[in-house]
Amino acid sequence: MNCVYEKLQNCYESVRDKIDFKPETALVLGSGLGDFGEKIRIETTLSYHEIDGFPVSTVPGHKGRFIFGYIGEVPVVCMQGRVHYYEGYSMQDVVLPIRLMKRMGAKILFLTNASGGIQQGMQAGDFMLITGQIASFVPSPLIGANIEELGTRFPDMSHIYDEELQRIIKKTACDYEIDLKQGVYLQMSGPQYESPAEVAMCRILGADAVGMSTACEAVAANHMGMKIAGISCISNAAAGISPNPLTHEEIQRTADSAAPKFQKLVYESIVRMGEWLKQNSEVSE
Numbered sequence: 001m002n003c004v005y006e007k008l009q010n011c012y013e014s015v016r017d018k019i020d021f022k023p024e025t026a027l028v029l030g031s032g033l034g035d036f037g038e039k040i041r042i043e044t045t046l047s048y049h050e051i052d053g054f055p056v057s058t059v060p061g062h063k064g065r066f067i068f069g070y071i072g073e074v075p076v077v078c079m080q081g082r083v084h085y086y087e088g089y090s091m092q093d094v095v096l097p098i099r100l101m102k103r104m105g106a107k108i109l110f111l112t113n114a115s116g117g118i119q120q121g122m123q124a125g126d127f128m129l130i131t132g133q134i135a136s137f138v139p140s141p142l143i144g145a146n147i148e149e150l151g152t153r154f155p156d157m158s159h160i161y162d163e164e165l166q167r168i169i170k171k172t173a174c175d176y177e178i179d180l181k182q183g184v185y186l187q188m189s190g191p192q193y194e195s196p197a198e199v200a201m202c203r204i205l206g207a208d209a210v211g212m213s214t215a216c217e218a219v220a221a222n223h224m225g226m227k228i229a230g231i232s233c234i235s236n237a238a239a240g241i242s243p244n245p246l247t248h249e250e251i252q253r254t255a256d257s258a259a260p261k262f263q264k265l266v267y268e269s270i271v272r273m274g275e276w277l278k279q280n281s282e283v284s285e
Contacts, residue, residue: 004092005147007053011096012103014052019044021068023077024277025270026101026226028217030082030113031235036263037080042069048081054100055093057081071267074274077101084213085138086190095141095220099150102224108165108273109221111230112266115211116194116238118203119183124237125258127265128209129169129182130161130230134202135215137188142223151223160222165229165273172269178261183208185232187215199238210238229273231266233258 021043029036037045046066048056057064067078079101085094098109117126146153166182173180186202188194190212194202202210209232221228235258 002145002147004144005149008096008099008103011051011054011100014050014054015046015066015100015104018050019046019068021075021077022105023068023075023101024106025071025074025076025108025110025273026098026104026106027076027078027110027266027270028082028098028112028214029078029080030111030213030233033112033233033259033262033266035259036266037063037067037078039263039267040067040069040071040076040078042067044068055083055089055096057083058087072271072274074270076270077104077106082213082217084190085216086212091139091141091143091216095217098217098220099224102221102226107227107277109217109226109228110266110270110273111214111217111228112262113185113211113214113230113232114235115185115209115232116199116236117209117234118199118238119181119208122181122208122234122237124235126234127173127178127180127258127262128185128232128234129166129173129180130185130214130232131166131182132184133160133215133218133230134184134186134205134207135219137186138216141216141220151225155223157219157222160218160228161230162227164276165227168272168276169229169231169265169269172272173265176264176268178265180265181208181234185214185230186210188212194238202238209234229269231262233262
């Protein structure tokens with residue numbers, strides 16, 4: 001058995017030994033959504049430390065646990081703290097949680113993050129619907145022997161972010177009068193923030209926001225046939241745009257102040273996605 005798949009199976013069996021819950025939607029909480037768990041009707045939680053062989057987040061403010069419960073009537077599994085490539089984990093470990101949530105039964109993956117704004121006119125506290133991504137600056141999680149149980153060797157990436165889920169998020173934002181920009185997200189490796197020259201490069205390449213996560217997770221999820229949605233909370237203007245040096249504390253403060261609207265948008269969007277999922281039984285298992 002492929003060693004990466006074997007590790008995934010071991011993690012899955014470790015979870016199943018402790019929890020019997022089948023989610024429909026998987027949610028990854030970025031900065032600013034750390035307290036979103038309070039909005040969920042929680043059935044149970046599971047610390048990453050309790051899962052055999054599971055990578056553990058080392059980033060301040062990331063609680064490092066799965067929450068299992070309901071948003072409205074939608075059964076969800078929520079990552080309260082993600083794993084980043086810059087923490088020193090292999091890319092296979094970085095996306096292991098995504099693969100595990102799919103293995104649990106999730107059909108939809110909702111990704112959130114805090115990112116630097118590149119798009120002209122973007123300000124700290126804005127929200128950006130991710131319509132496309134650039135993942136060329138980090139290793140692909142699909143490098144190595146293909147895991148046939150998960151997906152094809154050469155998966156198509158033409159429609160990573162599902163257009164119907166985008167429509168649902170845009171309609172939700174409109175109904176609740178939440179300003180929502182949209183654009184392309186570019187992932188860099190981190191942990192250093194991008195230099196002004198790198199931000200200029202990102203703009204030339206067509207990026208509207210830049211961060212240190214998300215794109216690799218979307219590649220892995222797309223490989224497995226999940227429906228993917230993503231929203232960035234613009235926590236700062238990227239280097240060379242902002243006149244001030246970037247700090248983690250500043251970004252966390254901005255994300256926290258934007259959290260109430262961010263939480264409302266994510267919560268109501270997931271409720272509507274659940275309704276859409278019920279009406280579309282052809283969504284792949």
